[in-house]
Amino acid sequence: MKFLFFPMQAHGHVNPMLPLIQELVSRGDEVIVYVTREFEAAVRNAGASPRLLDDALAVPSTVSVLPGAGGAPSMMQMMPVLLGIMRKSLREAPRVVERARTEQADCIVYDPMSVWGRAAAAKLQLPAAIFQTSFALSHSPTIQQEMRKGMKGVPPPRALLAIGRLLLTSEVMHWRHGMPRMSLGSAFTSVEDLNIIPVPRKYQPDAESFDERFLFVGPSVLSRNDRGDFPLEQLDGKPVLLISLGTTPINQQPGFYKACFEAFRDTRWQVVMACGKGLDPATLGPAPSNILVRQRVPQLEVLERARVFLTHGGMNSTMEGLWHGVPLAVFPQFGDQPFNAARVSGLGLGATLSAQDALNPKALREAIERLDTDPSYRSRLSEFQREFREAGGHRRAADALQQYATTRRGPRQKAA
Template identity: 40%
Template sequence: MARGVFFNVPLHGHVNATLPVVRELVNRGEEISYYLTDAFRPQVERAGARFHRYDSTLEKPGGIGMLPARMPAESRHVLPQVLEAVRAERPDYVLYDPMCLWGRMIAQLLGIPAIIFRPTMAMSGGPSSPYAAFLRSRMTQFAGAFEQAGKDLAALMQEYGLPPIDMRQMMSHAEALNLVCVPRAFQPGGDTFDERFVFVGPSIQPRGDAGDFPFAHLEGGPALYISLGTVFNNWPEFYRMCFAAFGGTPWRVVLATGHAVNAEQLGPIPDNFLVRPSVPQLEVLERTSVFVTHGGANSLMESFHYGVPVVVIPQMAEQPLNAMRVSELGVGLALEKEAVTVEQLRQSVDRVASEPAFREKVRTMQQEVRASGGYRRAVDALLEFRARR
């Protein structure tokens, strides 16, 4: 039995995809320790891993911001909390999220073989890649934050005696094994990535969180699911636009608002709407005709797993890149957050629902997603990697 450690940032979009992988590793006899914040302890322990806590600056008010620019400061905060505990564990391998710079640093400091677990598309460092263009635009838009982050990064690497890297290198770094949670067909330039990259697609496994959700609400008409994810969802004006666009129509609507918005503040809720802070997403998608989403990679892949076309309204981070890819592949439509209107929202959902081309292309993507192997393929690749090492 080998021992592995998993490092992650305290964000559901980064953690959820890892839990089936952890459970499968444990089922195959691996001993896994998972370093996260207290909010995720129940999920980690249900997956069968040994939980280790750390305190994160990302959970403090305003802590997330432009996430890559937060990583040097976050790493300076987290490293002293966990480094000696990992050293004492003497793990055989390290898995870490690409936004978890301190995980990469620990692997270097302790000389442990490392694996990146990417919840979204792989990042190519080529100057003509879509990622490179997107990164340049973000570093221009948030120039002050990235300038300070670069200084913090240089000081941090010097302090720990590690080779210097810049912010671009931090974000596009690849390890000897990189597990990518999208199918190769969704990855821009997928055929250009070498054998270090294994495109395993999403890790789909029941989460056991359906509870008493009233699935009967989705019966009697086409089902529309609307969710902006778990982070940047404090947008009451958009939820009212949804009421105006789909209230009183044949759509049976499930609207997940997140916990930052009180449904009572949104005004009268149409009879064909079910509004909740959170919903069992996998089970809802299984019954859904169209998904209006922020375009997070997990949500997109789960939607495609069930053959559901999407309308994407990106909110943050890499979501504009995901939205661009959705449009290119014809598996849905992309709207701009700043320009979305009631009429545009209604027309986009109706178009995606009624034009056969969207359904046909999303069925093709569904086949790609399901053929990628998910958490089982990820664990196969990891154990093969460990055996070679």
């Protein structure tokens, strides 16, 4: 069979799909993935064939376009950038759909935040499945209520202008090309007859509300072969603390990294810190001798050696940390990260850090020590790891996807 994959162009959205893509290829299926050049090598390494998109559709790695971006950008600052990408995606969607039409595929798999993927699913009338890279949202009152809380208040003028432009472009593309209309909420609540959710059912809020269309397969953690020249041997025999705020522009927080310098300078910890490619490590000043600072690190390989993971709480990082049985100190920023922080804390798998604690070296050090020395965290993590193994991961997802594509050939019927 031939599958078309349409991820959103960000590491946290492409990476979770790669094990499933690799599994399908290993079974003899042909997989085509629509990505920007940044992800071309990763797609080829998974055995699939990339189809290159305009680089303007990628989530930017820096926030220099935003005024006053001296620390982490707020959601309101990020909104015009993200909505601008969605607007570009709407304009590009007709060309992508026509290109996808020539592939003669059997099934489409799309990230609901991938505008061109959703358009291809609607226009080509092929069996279509969703790969949701975070929580399932459509039937979760808990998450929807929290999202409404986070969006209270009037957005700033730049955000309002971006919203207006997006909705206008959506209408134009609908009337000119028959593209599905876009709304601010539809990117999060779209539902197909098969929805693959890469988290364990036990981790999903309101899990009982989701019917058989939702397949909770848990994460699939496979090496990304991204070690490069990172000195993993330097970690041997030492208690390792991994610090990373992910790959999006929220990782540009020099004040936080400097607080980490002070918190762990000359301690027992071997710290591995990823500051993101948008921030030059030299701007942080000389690093303590026990802290390795890189723009990017081989996260999976470091987690295999880590005792604690200080993370922003993105779903990809959260799942990878829990998969390896590492207690999490979650310093959430925006999006699904506060939900992850609350879920991790509620399940006793780690702790949530407030901004005040994360920027206070003494409080930060005490939180990390508590996670490492309290045996109850590792005990609960050990129990929870069984949930990951039993969920089935990429193999269960591939089984379901192949069966779905086989039984749904012909005009597809969208889920209500």
